[in-house]
Amino acid sequence: MTQDHKQEDRRAHWAKVPGVLLQGFAMVGALLIIVVCLWAFDRPTSPTQKHEFLQARGVLLAALVGLSGLYFMQVLAAYVRQRTGLETDLSEADLSMDDLSRANLREANLSGANLRAAILLRTDLRRATLRRADLRRATLSNAVLMGADLSEANLSEANLSGVNLRQADLSRANLSGAFGWTDAQFRAAISLEGATMPNGQRYEEWLKDKQDRGEDGVGRDRP
Numbered sequence: 111m112t113q114d115h116k117q118e119d120r121r122a123h124w125a126k127v128p129g130v131l132l133q134g135f136a137m138v139g140a141l142l143i144i145v146v147c148l149w150a151f152d153r154p155t156s157p158t159q160k161h162e163f164l165q166a167r168g169v170l171l172a173a174l175v176g177l178s179g180l181y182f183m184q185v186l187a188a189y190v191r192q193r194t195g196l197e198t199d200l201s202e203a204d205l206s207m208d209d210l211s212r213a214n215l216r217e218a219n220l221s222g223a224n225l226r227a228a229i230l231l232r233t234d235l236r237r238a239t240l241r242r243a244d245l246r247r248a249t250l251s252n253a254v255l256m257g258a259d260l261s262e263a264n265l266s267e268a269n270l271s272g273v274n275l276r277q278a279d280l281s282r283a284n285l286s287g288a289f290g291w292t293d294a295q296f297r298a299a300i301s302l303e304g305a306t307m308p309n310g311q312r313y314e315e316w317l318k319d320k321q322d323r324g325e326d327g328v329g330r331d332r333p
Contacts, residue, residue, distance in 0.1 A: 206244075221259075251290070261301075275299045286310050293320075 198218040206224045211231040221241040228245070230253045237257040245265045252272040264284045271290030275298050282304040285291075289308065296302060307316040 201239075270295065280305050 198215060200215075200223055201219045202222045202224075203220070204224045205228055206226040207228060208225075209229045210233050211229055212233060213230075214234050215238055216234050216236045218235070218238045220235075220243050221239045223240070223243045225240075225243055225245045225248050227247045227249075229249045231249060231251050233250075233253045235253060235255050235258050238255070239259045240255075240263050241259050242262045243260070243264070245263055245268050247267045248265070249269045250265075250271075250273050251269055252274075254274045255278045256274050257277045259279045260283050261279050261281045262283060263280075265288050266284050267287040267289075268285075269290050270288050273291075273295060275295045277298070277300045279301050280296075280299050281301040283302075284306045285308050286306050287308060291308065302313040305313040307313055309316065311319070
């Protein structure tokens with residue numbers, strides 16, 4: 111990721127914090143106003159009524175504190191995910207030839223992104239959305255793409271050595287000319303339906319030919 115992208119993300123993350131806090135305080139303030147209005151509307155007079163009202167108010171306040179706590183925990187969790195790279199929206203971003211080695215892009219939205227010739231050594235892309243992304247000639251050595259959506263992605267001539275494709279969706283992906291792969295990697299994917307395999311065949315034809323020849327092993331490296 112370029113320095114400009116990092117600065118923009120940092121400003122966007124910090125800009126969201128005040129708004130979230132104001133929303134939380136507004137919610138708590140509104141609930142306290144409700145309590146005051148209830149007191150004014152039905153003001154207890156006798157000691158018994160006052161005691162019962164105080165008990166009811168205590169229960170209400172406890173509930174409000176609990177709900178407020180849950181709300182702020184959700185806000186904090188969302189903010190932490192953003193600060194650590196989770197839920198990053200980089201759809202349609204131009205990251206061609208960028209060095210993203212070891213970056214935390216877990217659950218990032220990279221749909222339609224230009225990652226042509228990008229360096230993604232050991233990059234964490236677990237459950238990332240890479241639908242229709244351009245990964246031509248990208249270096250993905252030892253990247254983690256577990257559970258990633260790579261449907262219709264272009265991975266032609268990409269380096270797939272050591273890539274974790276467990277539960278990855280490669281349906282209709284273009285893998286022509288990709289190298290460094292193994293059959294075990296492809297078997298770990300959740301789907302290769304309609305994909306173009308490294309030798310140019312459709313997955314269904316490629317699989318049938320391998321089964322007919324009784325082949326099962328390491329894929330060819332680039333010639």
